[in-house]
Amino acid sequence: MKTVKKAIIPAAGLGTRFLPATKAMPKEMLPIVDKPTIQYIVEEAIESGIEDIIIVTGKGKRAIEDHFDKNFELEDNLMQKEKYDLLEKVNATSNVEIHFIRQKEPKGLGHAVWCARKFIGNEPFAVLLGDDIVRSEKPCLRQLINEYENTLSSVIGVQTVMDEETHRYGIIDPQEQEGRRYQVNTFVEKPKQGTSPSNLAIMGRYVLNPEIFMFLDKQEKGAGGEVQLTDAIQKLNEIQRVFAYDFEGQRYDVGEKLGFVKTTLELAISRDELKDDVLTFMKDLLENSVVKN
Structure with a gap:
């Protein structure tokens, strides 16, 4: 059985909601207390057993690469001053391989994931979006990976949202339920207000089989004139089952x-x-x- 050891973190968005702060700083580097938002995502991946991460960046995102690079001068300084607690924090992500690729044009989430196709190859993989931080006893992604290992099927993380919020998310039309896992009729990207098939929203965590690239390769545009990952997931669901999993944990929207x-x-x-x-x-x-x- 192939295990999930690779993850994609899309980080190419312009961050217009946080202008002017994001004019020169990637939104993924905005700190929550003392840690960039993207580091929370990377640490969740590590805690879930991921060994290789590829971060899909865009123009003006060099600070992300610098953040995850080695800083020998800083580390030596902390070592000399015996500030071992800070040294440990600086090296918190050193036990995972982090790679980078550019999304040259802002064509949507589906396109960003497609940009990492050669890195993934023919393996199952995870996708973690940086706008969602999840605090839970068992890492959110680990919960999905466990479900993947039980079913060998793609698994999408979902949680319940209010009726007035459904138009902001990808939404599932659930079928049968077994515990926290749902079989899904359809996945719908940002349904119009009042047309949502349920309140179960896709929350930025995915475990996908590589067959998803058959549909992302077509670069078909969906909502907002962009290549939508949700649309490709729905097409994958038509040829092999894709589950949704109502994960445990507190989700924070930092987007x-x-x-x-x-x-x-x-x-x-x-x-x-x-x-x-x-x-x-x-x-x-x-x-x-x-x-x-």
């Missing part, structure tokens, strides 16, 4: 401003050295705002 702020605050108060001070600050801020209003 838009309010979600980014909420994630930063929640992860900050999960840190022992920050919790009390942040909670005190938030309490004081709320009280002062009430008084001023």
Whole structure:
């Protein structure tokens, strides 16, 4: 049985929601407390057993490559000053091979995944999107890989969203359910408001069989005039079963401003050295705002 050891992390988006901060800085490098968002994604992949990662970048994303490169001067400085805790954090992703490829044109998520086809070859692989951070006892991707190993079928991570949010996501039309796993009639990319077949939304974690590239090779445009990964998944579902899995864990949306702020605050108060001070600050801020209003 082929195991899932490779992962694709698409990181070629322009990050327009965070302008002007992302004019010169990749949105994937915006920090949540003291760690770039993309590092949370890479660490989840490592904890899930991934050994090789390819990050699909675009113009202006050199900072991502620099972040995951070795910095001998910095590491030596930390070693000399016996700052071993910081050294460990700097080397947190050193036990995985990270490769990079450019998406030369912004043609959509499906196209970004297609750009990594030669790296993947004829193996099952994972895709992790950087807009979704998931905190869970068992890594989100590991949950999907376990399901893949049980079924040998592609597995898509989903969670429930509110009715008014369904138009923002790929949505599944579920069929039979077994525990947290669903058989799926259809996968629909960003259905129009009021037409969604369910509230189960695709949440940026995928384990896919390589046959998906048969459909991505066609470069057919879907919603927004882009090559959509969801469309290719639906076509794959027509020739071999593709499951959806309602994964366990708290998912954070860091792809838009309010979600980014909420994630930063929640992860900050999960840190022992920050919790009390942040909670005190938030309490004081709320009280002062009430008084001023």
